[in-house]
Amino acid sequence: MDISNFIIENMNNPRELERMFRKEPEAFKKSFLYAWEQNPDSQVLAVWHERLNFKENENIQKASLINKAFLSMGVLAILSGITTRILLYFIEQQAIAPINLIFGILPFMAAYFLYNNGTKKNIVYTVAVLFLVSGIYLNIIPFEQKDGIILAYLHLPVFLWILLGLAFTGNEYNIGSARINYLKFNGEFCILYASMAISGMLLTALTMRLFGVIGLHIEEFYFKNVVLFGVASLAVVASYLISRNLKLTKNLAPYIAKIFSPLVLTTLIVYLIAAIWVGKNPFLDRNFLILFNGILIIVLAVTIFSITESGEEGRKSISDYINFTLIVLSLIIDSVAFSAMAFRLSLYGITPNRLATLGLNILFWGNLLWIMLSYIRFLQNKARYSTIQDAVTKYLPIYGLWAAFVTLAFPLIFK
Template structure:
């Protein structure tokens, strides 16, 4: 029996029609056309007609309303600005971190356009971007100075917090809005990575085609096309995620569930191997740096998993996996803290050691808060929102630490 007949036969059964639609939306839509032509007076089919056609009407008529033209202007401006900044980087007159100012202010402008915050927030964003940009370029261009390098490394964190202020707008104090910002970053990262891979394939194909006729366009193509495209694509990606693109939203929960157990298993195997080979983070500087890198990675995966949990979600095996990840991360952080304190007391304070110490203390306090919230959740003493609050309410502290490093380290350790 044809699917169109199934739609007609079940035209009085809304639950069956819903199941058919969810199973295969495309087949249902095609079959529905014939059913609608034969039964235009059916109340249930009338509702389905509006439902199926509303999205198409919205797609055709609301591109301008959704800020499509504004997004296009910002994308072009980001591409041009990034290319100009790259020119001065090639001349070695400014630091490479300035490339962030070719993209992030335009993303912030898009957020302000979409969410329309109060004027005080808009003025604060403009002032902070201007002051930080001027300050960054007043720093000596010295890549042998640890305090300068640390300022460069912490600048992306500071700019990310500014983006969060632009995204959350008037609701920057609400945990739910901060959580939405974290989810936005995750979905944006997945979408941009997918588009970037496609762009790289196109770039390689283009350069290969030109090489067949004896032209090497590698340097020109990277400087003028790839760089412009990467910056413009960053704005386009923000627009697509803002339009509630289903691709990233549907993929992220599955990635969270897959990555958490894999990271836990890998980490446990790695720690056992480290103990067996006798590696010592107290004496091996490079190993201590790697240890801290692992800690940051585990924290990121943990936050990723927590943000993808439904506010009214019940306990599952993945919650125990996350709890185990947090415990392992705390063990790693304890070792790293002990090692950096040993190095400070033995060899003295340096910018790098002080920065690592501060980051480890911040992460340790955050992990403890998350662990306590998770324990209460697993004991049915609180809900998932308490765990998410342990993430969202702590985020500004990372921004404050970044500001401290950026604006004080170059002065203290001059």
């Protein structure tokens, strides 16, 4: 078939042009120029001309931006690795808590987003001050193995993660789609970082083997200086690659979400049936209650990941019904866990761990209920899919506020 003549004959039939393009894209591109030269006044072909040549023009316009982003990534990745190594030295001297290693990674990821997104100064200053205050406060509180202090260490990363989200969304922090993009970024980041980490482990194993053959044992030096540097700097590198629209992770993430959701649902149902069968009781068994809450966090994370990576407006799929079932099961689990925590508080009294867990259960319950009600409206064709996503994104600051409260207040309240 002469594709040039086909294009000319179907100038007024956009559907046929699209079908041919999808069938033979390369041949279509090569033949299009002739058709365009023969019919320069065609509005349909003018649109196709812009469509086929847009990437080339876009790359020319963004060349300087790519260089800027690449250079900033390189500098921040190196600084992240160096800072993390310095922090490890003070941790080894038992001068600071190990949780400080997070300040060798997240602030530099935030700096990358703030610098390359053209963020307003007030947001830049807010993020910088909150990171600084968090670091100072973390090292002012006593370095002790007490429940209040340990809870502060556990909740600080959650607060800093929300703060990183502010840096990522920048001037659009109030827009729901920007927050969804941040959640998508986290899923894609985990996929890409895990892939690079596996490659790094293979390189480490090869290096250890090669040096071992010649009688040099460099394990301690290599892990403290090379591996640790790579672990920190790769976080900034992964942020750069994803922000450059890396197609691998963007194409892979939705499929992972669709695969994991039914697997998690099946595993959860089987586990709950088995737990009931053997007579496990979260009201009396403390370890089982802790595991119950761990399951809740994992299921909620998987469900949110699936929600952010799926769903075209107005279209329902089997994934939506799986997600809805997961949300309902999670709400049941959270209700049981909440009742068990309230029971243990009334029976054994208030402790930092019980109060923190109770607060977390309340937060989860509110979020799950909101998502479930939004899903019901969507499945009944009374709301758009964005309503479900809003139930996810608008709740994120509440988690950040709770994490900040536990981090700041618990070490003071429970001395």
